[in-house]
Amino acid sequence: MTARAGRAAVPAVPGVITAEQIVETARSIAAVQESDGGVPWPEGHVDAWNHVECLMAMSVAGLTAEARKGYDWLARQQRDDGSWPMKVVRGEATERNGESNHAAYVAVGVWHELLVTGDEDFVHKMWPVVRKALDFVVDLQTARGEIVWERSASGLPAEYALLTCCSSIYQGLRCGVLLGEHLGERQPDWELAADRLGHVLSAHPEAFADKSRFSMDWYYPILGGALRGAGARERLEEEWDTFVVPGLGIRCVSDQPWVTGAESCELALALDAIGDSERALTVYRDMQHLRHQDGSYWTGWQFVNEAWFPNEQSAYTAAAVILAADALSGATPAAGLFREAGRYAIPVTDPDTCGCSQTSSRT
Structure with a gap:
């Protein structure tokens, strides 16, 4: 995907959601944005990661000033090692460990903002932030290629990697490489790290802690771009009936009667990314029962108890709705962000013949 001057366009999905409703949803995100630019979870x-997703959504809907305020927050909150605290409350770190996927997603946000707005000054301003963030991420890669999920506040890397996190990191590394190329500052170390990570994601499920009850572990290798083609289609078919609830969306976890809006929209994005537009639209349409009258979205619905669960509207759910609408409608220059993430997907390799170690090793 080549960056080009942005154009003013707000997504609309005919028969599902209008451009006016998309703007209303974006304003529901802006309404919870704090004075310092941070976009919090409902609990505060x-x-x-979720902050960047919300900035991307506001940018798609034309709330550029609000998005830029959020990027300023990222620049201020970044630590010397390139990471962000796991949790920040009213400007203060309350959980100080740094997550690798949080840091990597900043590159996705900055590349997305360039695609939407074409603002070169913005990219030059954020490039040092992206560079430090992805260097932090790559430093957590194991000898085999997976990237462990966090570094503690005392500097110790985690002992394991997470499939969903690494899938998102893969997209972050690819976007970082594109940013470097755009600025004339190629980053071959990031490109190599992405290649190695892509191989592990496609061929070494044993590299990751078992979180298979979560639907994110099912579709994220596709959403992040590491898996495409027959392998992607087969993966989706394997667990389709486990997670998809016709007419409602998809489950967050396989063992609970609970559909969630963000996961449903992300599955729609993953389906769109592999060209399955019909099912993408169906899943997206099905989750619209979560829409609140003010344009925000309930996080989820417990369909046995028939109750909102949790009893909240979340900015990250609203953000996923907007990003999925953009992908399905092709409204902005960033609409193909998740499709393009798979441009360099690594072909699936037989793990018995690739020569990789079957055990994790941090060297």
């Missing part, structure tokens, strides 16, 4: 903390 800010983390860099």
Whole structure:
């Protein structure tokens, strides 16, 4: 995907959601943005990943000033090692460990903002932030290629990696490489790290802690771009009936009667990314029962008890709704962000013949 001057366009999905409703949803995100620029979870903390997702959504809907305020927050809150605290409450770190996927997603946000707005000055301003963040991420890569999920406040890396996190990191590394190329500052170390990570994601499930009850572990290798083609389609078919609830969306976890809006929209994005537009639209339409009258979205619905669960509207759910609408409608220059993430997907390799160690090793 080549960056080009942005154009003013707000997504609309005919028969599902209008451009006016998308703007209303974006304003529901802006309404919870704090005075310092942070976009919190309903319980009050800010983390860099969900914060960036909300900035991307506001930018898509034309709330550029609000998005830029959020990027200023990222620049201020970044630590010397390139990471962000796991949780920040009213400007103060309450959980000080740094997550690798939080840091990597900043590159996705900055690349997305360039695509939407074409603002070169913004990219030059944020490039040092992205560079420090991805260097932090790459430093947590194991000898085999997976990237462990956090570094403690005392500097110790975690002992394991997470599939969902690494899938998102893969996209972050690819966006970082694109940013470097755009600025004439190629980053071959990031490109190599992405190649190695892509191989592990496609061929070494044993590299990751077992979180298979979560639907994110099912579709994220596709959403992040590491898996494409027949392998992606087969992966989705394997657990389709486990997670998809017709007419409602998808489950957050396989063993609970609970559908969630953010996961449903992310699955729609993953389906769109592999060209399955019909099912993408169906899943997206099905989750719209979560829409609140003010344009925000309930986090989830417990369909046995018939109750909102949790009893909250979340900015990150609203953000996922907007990003999925953009992908399905092709409204902005960033609409293909998740499709393009798979441009360099690594072909699936037989793990018995690739020569990789079957055990994790940090060297």
